[in-house]
Amino acid sequence: MHFKARTARLNLFFALLLSLSSTLAFAKDSETSHADTEKLLEQQLETLKPTLNQAIASVNVVQLLQRNSYEKITIDNNSSEKIFQSYLDTLDRNRSFFLASDIKEFEPYRDELDSALKSGNLKPAFDIFNRYMQRSEERIRFALKYLETGLDKIDFNKQESLTIDREKSPWLADRKAQEDLWRRQLKDNILNMKLNEKPLKEIQELLHKRYTNQLRRLHQTRSEDAFQLYLNAFTQLYDPHTQYFSPQRAETFDINMSLSLEGIGAVLQSEDEYTKVVSIVPAGPADKAGQLKPGDRIIAVSQGENGTFEDVVGMRLDEVVKLIRGPKGTRVKLETIPANSKDGKTRIYPITRDKVKLEEQSAQKEIITIKQGDRDYRIGVIDIPAFYIDFKAAQAGDPDYKSTTRDVRKLLKELNKENIDGLIIDLRSNGGGSLQEANQLSGLFINDGPTVVVRDSRGRTEPQQDPDPEEVYHGPMAVMINRLSASASEIFAGAMQDYQRAVIIGSQSFGKGTVQTIQPLNHGQLKLTVAKFYRVSGQSTQNRGVIPDISFPSLFNKEDIGESALPNALPWDEINPAKFKAFEPLTPFMPALRERHNKRISDNPDFLYLKDLKTFQQRYDSKNSISLNEKERRHETNSMRKERLRLENQLRKAKGKPVYKSLEELEEAQNTNDSQYGKRDEDKSEDDALLIESGNILADMIELSSRYIADSAKQ
CATH class of the missing domain: 2.30.42.10 (PDZ domain)
Structure with a gap:
């Protein structure tokens, strides 16, 4: 069953890039017997206590953030209340563990955490965490005891439901309410497995193993875990990218950053x-x-x-x-x-x-043919998956070192020789990379001028200038973006939009417009935000991202994905614009481009499909309660699957393709050829409806601008 996506709990355990070289670790102890379970149940949880090094680190973090963070926050009673709430949310966002009596007991800490942090007093944090550990153990013990009664005793015909997202719900009133919630949550897990056609015996064994392993891990929790969670509940008040890493996490983070x-x-x-x-x-x-x-x-x-x-x-x-x-x-x-x-x-x-091979992340080109009226337009497409540079080779003086700008420059010269009529830069799902490359790539399409402005924590601004006066490509241009286009992608797309150099097509970008640095501590390290990106027009790319000139429907939910979905994301704002000279404005063409686009997609099967699929998703995303009645749940699931299959087959019929007999057949086909509406697969541009429509928009712009030039010449 679909779970409504919740705000990302980035502080619980930091995001890890799985590009690590390591001997494969197998969880051999996962096969826990019932005898082992009994031994675990007999063990008492350790009461965790802070160390001197942690106390010193907490003071250092407060001082570093107050001095160097881009966002300035006064550590006082007001921020203490925010830290208190942030910590509770970190531990129990869905309000499934703490009782109202626990929160009442913690209430004196609400106004004390500011002074506690400044002085290195970690007792309040550990008191709350130890209670959380106690409630977690009680939940696991409840689940194991419930499972022992036998799943065949559960009444799946009973009319009851489960609230999915309890973030705004009151704290649990008492133990009775707590156990009722735990029972419903467990019943939902069991029902999910039943709907995936798992037999009750297998479900019972799987859940017994799951909760036993959770109990084992709970007993392995150390003070470092509590300290990191607490400190990140504080650091996230500054912004979601400001994080504390314990010594072990810091070491892993450093390895991740090598990307090699x-x-x-x-x-x-x-x-x-x-x-x-x-x-x-x-x-x-x-x-x-x-x-x-x-x-x-x-x-x-x-x-x-x-x-x-x-x-x-x-x-x-x-x-x-x-x-x-x-x-x-x-x-x-x-x-x-x-x-x-x-x-x-x-x-x-x-x-x-x-x-992850650098050469496989390289920019690639192709030419697509767009037919409009009696003319065929040759549109060059350069797909840029990341803003990359081989720093090691560049520093070693290798004349052939790889970088986004060097590769695109070469591709542009090749496309120029092939006499393309227009160019599309495809930045869909490009999560960014090197700021230097975003700056230099922008320079390939303008003569000179700034491409982005960096503003530091002291309010000082520094424009990044185009380092090369050569404009490698002079012709009509479009840039494609989507919700996963972030950071360096937004710098490039924003520059092309501000310079009126290209029409921006797609969906609102991610909105990552901040710069982070790493500060070592006596105990671990701190990643903190120290600067912010601004477009040459003065608008930040932070939070809002880049808004396309012509929008496409997006299946990404902005409430789940993007900077604005992260807790305490820094706001969008503006500074004074930089001095730059824009190209001839594209703005006069936009009404006609949008009118032609809307007319074209009004009966386009792919765009109708995307619109219907978006409506389908929104209808079920808005639900915050699910039935625990098996008959109702199966009916709802079957209805959803039938509707999903109907939408897919409606599209296939419109395109003259054979329909799928079942959703399983559709899923199997997508597993072997999943190119629809996101980032196209190699040699599959004919299946990429968004790319083809972007080509049509660019062809429209070429035709309209040619007509405008001809009319101007007559005058």
Whole structure:
């Protein structure tokens, strides 16, 4: 069943880039017997206490943020209340653990955390965390006891429901209300598995193993875990990219940043009990497999072709990482709940681990033909998956070192020789990269001038100038973006829009417009935001991103994906514009371009499909309650699956393709050819409806501008 996506809990366990080289770690202790369970149940939880090094680190973090952070926050009673609430949300966002009496007991801390942080007093944080540990253990013990009664005793015909998102709900009144919620949550888990056709015996064994492993992990929790969670509840008040890393996490983070080792190429984070995919590394193993998507939740992992699936619900992120990463050439299978799934069906995605090769992230070109009236337009397309540069080769003086700008310059010269009529720069799902490359790439399309302005924490601004006066490509141009186009992509797209150099097409971009740096501490390290990006027009790319001139429907939910979906994201704002000389304005053409576009897509099967699919998703995303009655749940699931199949077959009929007999057949087909409406697969441009329509828009612009020039000449 679909779970309404919640605000990303980035602080729980920081996002890890799975490009690590490591001996594969198998969770051999996952096969926990009932005797082992009894031993675990007999053990007492350790009461965690802070260390002197942690106390010193907390003081250092406060001082560093007050001096160097871009966002200035006064640490007082007002911020103390925010830290208090942030910490409770970090531990129990869905309000499933703490009782109202617990919160009442913690109430004196509401106004004390500011002075406690400044002085290094961590007692309030550990008091709250130890209570959270106690409630977590009670929940696990309740679940194991409930399972022992037998799943055949559960009444799946009873009329009851479960509230999915309890973030705004009151704290649980008493133990009775708490256990009733836990029972409903457990029943929902069981029902989900039943709907995935698992027998009750298998469900019972799986859940027993899941909760036993959670209990084992709970007993392995150390003071460092509590300290990191608490400190990040404080740091996230500044912005979602300001984070504290414990010594162990800091070491892993440093390895991740090398981007040179092996894995599946995906960024993960913990959200509630799940491991969620944040993004896919361009040209990495997961990207090549074409199945795993941002927003997907991983619930189980297996090794090789025939390995047994290891349940990872409730597992620490670092443990999940150990299961997923591994040597090049080995196989891993992920069982996931897809982000866009409304029917509760899980999917299994096999991925072969490999290195993320720089050359495979390189910009690529092709030419598509757009027919309008009696003319064929040759449109060049350059697909840029990331803003990359081989720093090591460049510093070594290698004359052939790879970079986005160098590669695109070469492709542009080739396209110029092939006499293209227009150019599309495709930045869909490009998550950014090198600021230097964004600046230099912008310079290929303008003569001179600034491309972006960086404003530091002291309010000083520094424009980044085009380093090369050569305008490599002079012709008509469009830039494609989507919700996953971020950071450097937004700098380039914003510059092209401000200079009136290109028409921007697609959907609102991510909105990542800040700069971070790493500060070492006596104990771990701090990543903090120190600057902000601004377009030459003075508008920040932060939070709002780049708004396209012509919008396409997007299946990405802005409430779930994007900077604005993150807690305490810095706001959009403006500064004085930089001095720059724009090209002849494209603005006069926009009404006609939009009119032609809207007329064209009014009966375009692909765009009608996207519109209907978006409506379908929104209808189920808005639900915050699910039935725990099996008959009702099956009926709702079947209705969703039938509607999803109907939408797909409606599109296939309109395009003269054979229809699918079942949703399973559709899913199997998509697993082997998943190119629709996102980032196109190699040599599949004819299937990319958004690219073709972007070509039509650019052809319209060429025709309209030619007519405008001709009319001007007559006058």
